[in-house]
Amino acid sequence: MIKMIELPYTLSSLEPYYSKETLDLHYNILYKGYVDNTNKTEEKLAKARLENNFESIKCLEKDLSFFGSGAILHELFFENMGIPIPTTPSNKLIEQITKDFGSFDKFKNQIRPQLIEAAKTVEASRLVPACMGPKI
Numbered sequence: 260m261i262k263m264i265e266l267p268y269t270l271s272s273l274e275p276y277y278s279k280e281t282l283d284l285h286y287n288i289l290y291k292g293y294v295d296n297t298n299k300t301e302e303k304l305a306k307a308r309l310e311n312n313f314e315s316i317k318c319l320e321k322d323l324s325f326f327g328s329g330a331i332l333h334e335l336f337f338e339n340m341g342i343p344i345p346t347t348p349s350n351k352l353i354e355q356i357t358k359d360f361g362s363f364d365k366f367k368n369q370i371r372p373q374l375i376e377a378a379k380t381v382e383a384s385r386l387v388p389a390c391m392g393p394k395i
Contacts, residue, residue: 260298261327263291264334268341277340285333293329300326 266286271279304319306312348356353363360366 260301261294261330263294264337266337273340286337290330290333290337293326293333296326297323297330 266282270282270286273282300319300323304316304323307315307319347353348363356363356366360369
C-alpha cells in the first residue's frame, strides 16, 4: 500500500505562477485518485493471485502500471515545485555527466530525443522521469 505524501508547501504557496485551485485539483483529486486506485488494484491483484485466478492479472498489471506511474509522476511534480532551484546541475552531477557522456551538451543532445520519443509512446506520460521511485 502506498500513501499520499504531504505537500512541502501550502496550496497557495506557488501563486501567482501556479494557482491554488490547480494545485488543489492535482493534489486532492488527481493524485489522491492515483494513490487510491493503485492500492485498490494491488488488493485485486493479490486476491487474484491468492485464488489462482490468472484471467484478470494482465489487465490488473496494466492498471497498476497506469495508476502507480500517475502517483509517482505527481510525487515528482510536487517534490520539485517550490522555492527557486539552480537551473544548472551541481558540480558533482556535471562531473558524472561529463564522465559518462563527454560533456553536458552531448548528454542533452543524446537524452532529449529519447525522452521526447518516450513521452510520445508511453500512455499518460506528460512528464517523463529519468528514474523510477522505490514505491511501486
